[in-house]
Amino acid sequence: MTPEDERHPDDVQQHLREVQDLLARHKLVEGLVHRQDMPRHDLVENLVHKQHVAELQHKLDELHPADIAYILEALPLDERLFVWDLVKAERDGEILLEVSDAVRESLIETMDTHELKAAAETLDADELADLAPDLPPEVIQDVFQSLDSEEREQLRAAMSYPEDSVGALMDFDMVTVREDVTLEVVLRYLRRFEELPDHTDKLFVVDRDDHLKGILTLEKLLISDPELEVSEVMRREPVISFQPDDDASEAAQAFERYDLVSAPVIDADKRVIGRLTVADAVDFIREESEHEILAHAGLREEEDIFASVWDSVKNRWAWLAVNLVTAFIASRVIGAFENSIEKLVALAALMPIVAGIGGNSGNQTITMIVRAIAMGQVEQSARNRLLKKEVGVAVFNGIVWGGLLGVLAWWLYGSVSLGLVMTAAMTLNLLLAATAGVLIPMIRIRLGADPAIGSSVLITALTDSGGFFIFLGLATLFLL
Amino acid sequence: MTPEDERHPDDVQQHLREVQDLLARHKLVEGLVHRQDMPRHDLVENLVHKQHVAELQHKLDELHPADIAYILEALPLDERLFVWDLVKAERDGEILLEVSDAVRESLIETMDTHELKAAAETLDADELADLAPDLPPEVIQDVFQSLDSEEREQLRAAMSYPEDSVGALMDFDMVTVREDVTLEVVLRYLRRFEELPDHTDKLFVVDRDDHLKGILTLEKLLISDPELEVSEVMRREPVISFQPDDDASEAAQAFERYDLVSAPVIDADKRVIGRLTVADAVDFIREESEHEILAHAGLREEEDIFASVWDSVKNRWAWLAVNLVTAFIASRVIGAFENSIEKLVALAALMPIVAGIGGNSGNQTITMIVRAIAMGQVEQSARNRLLKKEVGVAVFNGIVWGGLLGVLAWWLYGSVSLGLVMTAAMTLNLLLAATAGVLIPMIRIRLGADPAIGSSVLITALTDSGGFFIFLGLATLFLL
Structure with a gap:
């Protein structure tokens, strides 16, 4: 997230209004161009038109992907597709992840194989797995070929778990350390990173074979004497961890109950294979409750309010x-x-x-x-x-x-x-x-x-x- | 949270079953004691009884407050009060915070002024504000007297905001730093803490008068060269922040949309006065959706399933x-x-x-x-x-x-x-x-x-x- 992405929460409504405003002005001008046949005016109006489009594009470039997703959901189909075309291609992937299923369908329908492939290639394996059910098979095939073997394995794993399991929610962005090094070494190791994965509040302590030994919270890392060894400050097993086959609903409840930010996902041999974050848990809780409310009224799924x-x-x-x-x-x-x-x-x-x-x-x-x-x-x-x-x-x-x-x-x-x-x-x-x-x-x-x-x-x-x-x-x- | 608190998520069901088991055995013995009049057996049965109670108490001491709350909610009133009596007095406060409103009422009814005061005194100002509506006025008065002036001010502030505002959700546990110091200084400063507030993923950068200047994420603190000054790595205003009068629902949506872990709450002069965390946002989301589902069926509030x-x-x-x-x-x-x-x-x-x-x-x-x-x-x-x-x-x-x-x-x-x-x-x-x-x-x-x-x-x-x-x-x- 760049600094421009962070705003006061009220602002997403403000963003929406600004975009609608620009669209309205854009339409007005476009209408004039079509209606009038005087060639002399064409140039001027085209300029005004282009200026509005450029303004809108600039506005979109500044917005957080989640905000663009919000705006796309709030726009009727024709305006939605117009805005979607103005979004930079390299941001397509992250925005597709954020929009609702119904709106995602409406966007993907308008993209050709090449665009979809480009969008998919900007995503991590766990994100790709979320998007995959909505993509045409040939796109998935192509993307799969372009991955390295580790990512392929991750994608295969992520796609193999049922929708409501921990495996389907987990990501693969974890930072692991060994227990026999000092905190000073860990600190130096972290300084070699360009960034840490989102929601890193703890490092997973593992042995040579990736077996989970415990966790080292950033808190402990920061407040403890750097001369100490990881083994002296880490929290040893049993720590809260999940298995990929665990019920996602129960995991989300555990995040809520124990106020977790992240937790390791381990396989049957206690090897760390992924990570669950509070962001996944929150999304799941929201989706689950929406599903319940919609099901109550007999709606099969969230409806694009501008659906046909x-x-x-x-x-x-x-x-x-x-x-x-x-x-x-x-x-x-x-x-x-x-x-x-x-x-x-x-x-x-x-x-x-x-x-x-x-x-x-x-x-x-x-x-x-x-x-x-x-x-x-x-x-x-x-x-x-x-x-x-x-x-x-x-x-x-x-x-x-x-x-x-x-x-x-x-x-x-x-x-x-x-x-x-x-x-x-x-x-x-x-x-x-x-x-x-x-x-x-x-x-x-x-x-x-x-x-x-x-x-x-x-x-x-x-x-x-x-x-x-x-x-x-x-x-x-x-x-x- | 001590290491014993962290368990596999399935375990809360397991805990519940174990407690129910112990209660069943306990009841059996108690029944015998009452029914039989043979004094010879009294001693033995009393011993067995005491042993089961001790076992139950030991079990409860090991559990996370949220797990105890869960168990209390799942027990019928008589068993619930029996278990509640076995919980250590110093944990009463945090458990009362975790249980549902209906169950909280049933527990508070059985506590005398002295016990309530003791429980309330273990809580922070923002937690007290959450509990206050359910406490008798004389208890609040007494607790209020026992606070220092800063906490009094915080409690007064927290209680003054309407229920669905950011002010009612925020806490006062923030770590602030100045922008003209080096990261090395910040790291040394943090090492003086015994612990950091829960969900600290960023430090708030403020000036001499607590005006928000920006934020320093723990990530940046950890990956950057310690020789750098805070001002060189911090994210400057505008950052996502909230005001105490903001709608809690919109704030919770912002946490979800931007995947936040914590965010500063500022007053009209941009002075940092508190902090909102993802745990508050998650609780709010859950409560809101529950409220919606219950309201749909015409239930005024969440019902204690064992209510009269x-x-x-x-x-x-x-x-x-x-x-x-x-x-x-x-x-x-x-x-x-x-x-x-x-x-x-x-x-x-x-x-x-x-x-x-x-x-x-x-x-x-x-x-x-x-x-x-x-x-x-x-x-x-x-x-x-x-x-x-x-x-x-x-x-x-x-x-x-x-x-x-x-x-x-x-x-x-x-x-x-x-x-x-x-x-x-x-x-x-x-x-x-x-x-x-x-x-x-x-x-x-x-x-x-x-x-x-x-x-x-x-x-x-x-x-x-x-x-x-x-x-x-x-x-x-x-x-x-």
Whole structure:
């Protein structure tokens, strides 16, 4: 990062506005050039045009890659591609790493093989591995050929780990030292570097065969007497380290819990093979929580807000299809009670209340349980305790809110028994919601499934069909 | 952190299991002691009991405060308080900082003024400020008296900033140097420290009056010739810095975007008054996303999963109450069409489909728009473009899915016109959902409100009532 890259955080919005401004002016001029046919003006307008483009280019050259990525994401497709063309080719790689998947796709589509190869060649092996799934195979092949054997090995390794593993997040930029040298020697060794890898807060102490012996924090290196040996100030094993097959989510939680900046990644033989940094952990945490929020609303992935209608439809259709099926089932449950509704039309007006409140209450329960499970804090042994608590909440809410609605139904339709059926149906549907909210995630865990995926769909489907069935069933039994 | 604190990440689960194990054994013995009245056995059982307690205590002494916090959160109240009593008093403060708000309350309730004071006195000013809202006023008063004047000033400052500001997150542990000294002098200065503040990756270069002149990264300090002066290797202003009134969310995004480890916090005169670290940023990101996920399900705050029924009811009632009101309104919309339903009971079975799918589709749109707004990537100027896209998606889905449902309705009830009404109502409700999904957050932003809060409730209320109205209205017009 050059000094120009560092700014006050508010400034990224400022950057965006400036770029939009320049684009607007640029467009205006371009519009004039096209509309007017007077050749005399051409030259002047072309000059003005060129001047704006140069200004924009200068502005972009000054920006941090992450800021350019932010601006690209915020621009509609035509403006985005115009700006992308102005970005210096040697910065393409790092910017592609920063943009969201959807925007990355839109940028890569416009680049030819040659440009993509040039962009890829500016990246490290671990960065290349992140980008690889979006690149055409022939580009990857070419880039692979251009790497030296160590980088090839790293790229092969990085690409071999599943997406949510530590191996997929790690980089290969670590500084290692031996334990039998003095700190003075380490200090002299570091002075031979032109720069240290980002987020170097500790050096990894290894033996001749790269086995992890411990860590030497820069803090210890700086505050200790340089005459001391590394072995005297290092923190010995066991230190916090990860294996490439470890779950990335757990590693990110460990970074958060222990306030880590970097940590070694070791293989089964305790050989240091890579490094995980807090930047990777933060990115992972952000992506994970975004994924959860989007999944909740049935969005498959982060959407480029300026995506085409067709791309948006594709991103959203799966959830709508599921929803269609569950809504249809609920509708058939109602259909089975059409005779009852014909006799007492008030049922049609009241039934969505029972279903809706059951759905919301069930979502509260399942959200809480799924979160607690994700944090690893719920064992199967706690099931009965949780069930008891949720059932208690359901009975309370059923009597209080169900009672209130029962009174309203009585008041609206002048029937005490209709009010009582309403209260009973509310309570029963809340009980169904509470039980399912606790049991569905627990059962899915036992079956080895991710309890978060579609939990909201499942519980809503159940409380909708269940709510209709309970309410209309009770009404048929007691009112008709 | 002592060496014992650092473990493989999986181990926190392991720790939890071990503690639960010890607790189970402990309970068994305690049960025996209480149940049996034979005095002869008392001594032996007491010994076994004591041995288990000692083992548990030893285990706890070895654990990182964050791990103890994790275990406390995962234990039911009685076991939680038993473990809490075994934790060494001098560690109470740091553990209270790590546990969730709900669990912190449950722990503080059991501590007397004296214990709370002792715990609070082990903390730094910025940590105290975090804990203060949960402490009784007399404890804060006492602790305040025991601070020296600098710490008092820091505590006063930290407590004066609103919760979501940089000021509330910052700490006061910074190392500053002057620019006119050599790196050799800086290195000697650092060797006088017993330890450096956590997350020190740079020193802040200041003048005599603490005005920020630039930063000296540990990297530059380590790789540069010690004969050089600080001014020759430091990065000069402007560097990334924050002001205490800055939005914490934007600061956290800046940490993520620029991969920062620490950054200075300066006042309006550019005087360094504190420091923000990546650990604070990570905690903030995690809390923010948790808050969003919980708010989505209508949970006011993170819930202690072993909370009492009453605490759970309190945490959830607000959303249920709102939901009750919106469901009641939707029910009255249906009530207005009771005549139509009486004549054509199929309407009762089909209407929840129209409402439900509109709700889900609206939630997809609003979730995407709210997220894009939160990232600062949607300007009011993009409104028409987004509206056009969402309307396009709605028309597409209305024709495809609505058409499918129309065919199903035709097939079920043998009425082409009922099918056509179904398709038309679906399309119109999806259009309502798309328009509201774009406009509601944009209007709320213009009114200065947070577009995220209750966005899901609002859109669902609108698409429920609207869906019923559109479907039953169209049916009344064209079918009866």
